[in-house]
Amino acid sequence: QVQLVQSGAEVKKPGASVKVSCMASGYSLTTYDINWVRQATGHGLEWMGWMNPNSGNTGYAQKFQGRVTFTRDTSINTAYMELSSLRSDDTAVYYCARGRGGTYRYYFDYWGQGALVTVSS
Amino acid sequence: SYVLTQPPAVSVAPGETARISCGGNNIGSKSVSWSRQKPGQAPVLVIHYDSDRPPGIPERFSGSNSGNTATLTISRVEAGDEADYFCQVWDSSSDNPGVVFGGGTKVNVL
Numbered sequence: 001q002v003q004l005v006q007s008g009a010e011v012k013k014p015g016a017s018v019k020v021s022c023m024a025s026g027y028s029l030t031t032y033d034i035n036w037v038r039q040a041t042g043h044g045l046e047w048m049g050w051m052n053p054n055s056g057n058t059g060y061a062q063k064f065q066g067r068v069t070f071t072r073d074t075s076i077n078t079a080y081m082e083l084s085s086l087r088s089d090d091t092a093v094y095y096c097a098r099g100r101g102g103t104y105r106y107y108f109d110y111w112g113q114g115a116l117v118t119v120s121s
Numbered sequence: 122s123y124v125l126t127q128p129p130a131v132s133v134a135p136g137e138t139a140r141i142s143c144g145g146n147n148i149g150s151k152s153v154s155w156s157r158q159k160p161g162q163a164p165v166l167v168i169h170y171d172s173d174r175p176p177g178i179p180e181r182f183s184g185s186n187s188g189n190t191a192t193l194t195i196s197r198v199e200a201g202d203e204a205d206y207f208c209q210v211w212d213s214s215s216d217n218p219g220v221v222f223g224g225g226t227k228v229n230v231l
Contacts, residue, residue, distance in 0.1 A: 107154035
């Protein structure tokens with residue numbers, strides 16, 4: 001069955017970077033987009049961007065451009081999200097989610113379990 | 122940028138019908154999906170393409186989309202339906218196209 005398994009919780013200091021992994025099982029990572037979504041405690045979902053794991057093409061939400069990078073290693077069916085220049089308001093649970101449906105009918109059919117990133121001095 | 126507006130909370134008695142709205146400018150021209158999120162868990166897709174249910178989602182969940190409002194309807198509500206529900210679309214109208222989420226609606230089962 002399809003699963004997205006993410007790396008564990010991280011604690012980082014302000015100004016540092018964090019890299020979260022998302023390993024796909026039950027299908028080939030290169031078949032569908034991987035998106036990254038974050039959620040601060042008690043808040044809604046915030047979309048960060050997408051990656052086509054086959055081509056490596058990416059699209060980032062304007063808010064995160066210049067600070068976030070999506071990569072992948074197809075040999076181990078794993079996608080990565082790296083966020084730099086961390087601030088306290090980056091403290092959130094970071095989810096990877098599989099994107100389906102094509103550009104205008106986009107939806108997320110599977111989600112990872114989430115990875116808590118805490119930014120604190 | 123495109124904005125999706127959801128009521129913060131909806132309360133419903135067991136066995137009754139819950140309707141959750143998602144308002145957006147001409148949202149009827151977009152494809153809407155809905156996800157359910159229980160505390161401490163990842164979201165789960167319950168509706169995509171406005172009204173399609175993924176495998177494993179009960180027929181009690183249905184969706185509609187027209188004009189400026191999309192609606193998720195949960196019939197014969199059960200205690201296990203208590204959760205946050207988010208709507209989502211792809212917005213291609215701005216300079217930075219991408220996914221937009223509604224703020225979420227907490228369904229309280231009385």
